Amino acid sequence: MTGAHGRTLVRVEGLTKAFGATTALGGVDLTIHAGEVVAVVGHNGSGKSTLVKLLAGFHSPDGGTVDTRTSGGSPTELRFIHQDLGLVGSLSTVENLALGTNTVRPWRRLRRSDERREARELVRRLGVDADVDAPIEMLSPAERTIVAIARALRGWDELPEVVLVLDEPTAALHGAEVDQLMDVVRRVAEHGAGVLFISHRLDEVLDVADTIVALRNGRVVGNLLRSEADYARLVELVAGHAVEELDRRDTGRGTEVLRVRGLSGGAIRLFDASVHAGEIVGLAGILGSGRDDVCAAVFGAAHRTSGAVAVHGREVAAGDIRDSIRQGVAFVPGDRHRHGAVMTMTAVENLVSVLIPGATSPWHRVRRRSELREAARWFDACGVLPAQPEMELTQFSGGNQQKIVLAKWLRTQPQLLLLEEPTQGVDVGARAAIHRLIVDAAERGAAVLVASSETKELAQLCDRVLVLADGVVVEELSGSELTENRILHASVPA
């Protein structure tokens, strides 16, 4: 597709928007052609969301133009898929696709079979074989996104000039699901639509885009063809400087901290592992491989059907989280909003929310001054910005929230650190900072277990990676064998 674009569908010129004294967007130029996937990348706060909101007409621009007419003069329609997809979870795909189509005669009798046929065709055209009668909430996150795309593209045949705008569509998706979605995005472009793809995940952008626009501080700092771009170049553009690669010095293994024997529960079957002090062990695998069930089962937060977990030779019982914490186990869950933090409380309240059993009784008086002093130290150590510990957690950016959640557990001085997707939804700068914190913890003698869908992260961070498939470890990689390719290769069951 590269180079041979179709007609111009949308032309954005000099788009500018300021909030108060801060320029959110300063003179952005952007062109989308038919059949082209244009990716916009940037940190949180680089102006990506402002751009989407201006295109959607949510804000009006202070300057510049958005021209939504093709070179031929016919109008282009922009269709948006926002992060929360706007689907009704309890209704089926068929019903969701039909929503809003008969507003003219709401009392008209439903033609279920027609609706079902249309829905099935639409979804199949996107190359997905989902059950169109199942409630949306039963579908995987990727399938849900695809249904949202199908809905946005409804009636597209009669109206060929469409630009699909996807705002961070992969934020909630895991590795294999991302691939599924990327296929759909490419298919949509092949059918002649333009796609504007907003993301901060650089590798997937490199995967799908024809043209990449990098934003920093509201300005376009790079407008590259796919062939001109590589990962390092994008990182440099987005961050404004080259982000130093993580250097792990080999600290050698200490004593054995974690020993897991025959652990089953969730998707995992008879999982064995041993992690030593100072060691970072990764857990890889596709969605459903059991990768995401290990940490919670080891921590005792999820049900175990069998097996034994011991930390420093002492049994960690399932279901007794206070006991796990007492034995020096820390668990940073993958879903920050649902499991990781109390978003409505302040940063400092979250930071000190893990009571170290034995050290503080619940009747203990809260000492606000010393808490704030401690928070200031952690904010400094983890580089949390803005340095306002009394701000509610929701008001921090995703990367800073994640640093606070990590700090909350590092504060307990864990012997064993269990991490799920530690850098999900986090920009490049914060990602490097979080990796640094993890490595520091390991160098101080913690044993670390990291489950991640990002193979690049695992290859950079870990001493050893266990690859899971169908609930069992199928490969163990370390040293020179530990590469992204080997992980990917082992993840996919033959």
Place this chain on the structure above:
Amino acid sequence: MSVASTAHHEQTDSVWRDLRQLLSFRNISAIYIWVAMVILFSVLAPETFPTLDTVRIVLTDQAVTAVLAIGLVIPLAAGAFDLSIGSQLGLGAILVAWLLRTQGLGLVPAIIGTLAIGACVGLANGLLVTKAKISSFITTLGMSSVLLALISWVSQDSQILNLGSGFQQIANRQILSIPMSVYIMVVLAICVWYILDNTYLGRAVYATGGNAEAARLAGIGTDRVIIVSLISCSLLATVAGIVLSSSLATGDPTVGPPYMLPAFAAAFLGSTQFRNGRFNILGTIVAVYVLATGVKGLQLIGAPVWIPELFNGVALLIAVAVTRRRSSRKRARSAETTSLTADQAA
């Protein structure tokens, strides 16, 4: 020297900022409304409203509502509803009279027995919510009906009179011409405030209300927190019932349910005050008295009898609407501040 003086400047600046924040209309709107109402009613009813008697009557009348609302704040903070507080107050009121008069128990055993049964109701609510996993809304709605039946059965639907002067003294004895019921309320308010605001237990309650799963994974026994908060609420509702029977000198089977709505209105209105949308004791007490001042003022200028119901209902709706609006605005603002701060950081 100059460094020290800038530091000093910054400090005074931040003190000013804190003070402005503290006194802002957003933070303490109820107090401003209170002052406005006092001035308004003093002008409209100069003979009857601005008198010491009115102050004393409002203070005393609302002690029971305030105790109930204090109790309600605890489960609300932990993320659980208690719709049975009105019936629990009624149960406390009738049980203590029944134990004293019909069963002929002494004052102390009667009160202890009533509190114990009240606690059992709370425990039942707590177990149904945490173990049977019925939502607190439904659990306590069902419980309130069960309790009404119990009240009716115990009392045979008639008042229980002649409770003895010792029992009446509990609420009515006056110190500095203020009845005991007010002192009881103040002491309970201070205790609950201290626990919710100043101990890790209180933190655990708010964390459970904010995100129960995250709290559980941080090692907080969230089931226990919910059970204990529902028991505390039941105990306070029972105390409110005992105080009410004592001040009326009667066990009346119909007194409970009308107290529920004012307590909810006060707790929700209170959550819009002082603590930025969090349920809190000080805000709740202020809200109880702001609402009562409004009702009293309207009565004194000759408003019809249905005014209190209307006033409380509208106040509850407005309070909840304000909270919702504020939190959605905060979300919108936070999206923008994150981009601003990230820009500054870069």
